[in-house]
Amino acid sequence: MPKPAKGQPGPITLAAQEGQATFTRLCRPFFRQCSQPAWMKLAQAATGDRVLHSSQIAGFSTGELQWPAPKVFVALGTLNTAIADGTLSGLKPDLKPMALPDGTVLDAVGMFQVFSGMLPVDLPEEPVISEQAAPQVSEHLGAHLRRQFGAAGIDFAVSDRDHLVRNAPVLDQLLAGRPATGEAILADLPKIAWLLGCGHEDLMDVVRQATPTC
Secondary structure, rough: OOOOOOOOOOHHHHHHHHHHHHHHHHHHHHHOOOOHHHHHHHHHHHHHHOOOOHHHHHHHHHHOOOOOOHHHHHHHHHHHHHOOOOOOOOOOOOOOOOOOOOEEOHHHHHHHHHHHHOOOOOOOOOOOOOOHHHHHHHHHHHHHHHHHHHHOOOOOOOOOOOHHHOOOOOHHHHOOOOOOHHHHHHHHHHHHHEEEEEHHHHHHHHHHOOOOOO
């Protein structure tokens, strides 16, 4: 078991911590585009190898994968550039590559540079739902979700409720008209979008309607 770090972190450590946090934010919307099994099949199609696994996809998206092997960056970078140049359009035509705010598509080298902190990236601030706004957002979003689930033929009140809440626990409050915390809403919003079959940004627009500062 490694010993706890002693003393103050140096500049390389601090840059790496910032880089990993930035890379996590880039990975979240990228990997939300399809399921983990689909990503693994696409990666194998792009690379001819089975390098990218579900644990790595989840780890990149949550920030828990701290120091992946170099071949993981090679595989992910190859997959990303294949998406950008249209090589995989026959398998999944609507995917968007992972890119920097200026539109630069990240290859393996660029991904490692961002991840390690060698390439600082200025990303827009992540949305925050304040404690004061959370009840209003809960009410507005809950009403929207009840309408959308109903229109989709999903029985959110009885037969499908357990499945929905199991996948996105915050739905337990939202579907029942009870307030949830802003942190819980934002954490589960990608899963709710997946359950509804809509885009994450579509639901973020609903959140913004209830709180323009979000």
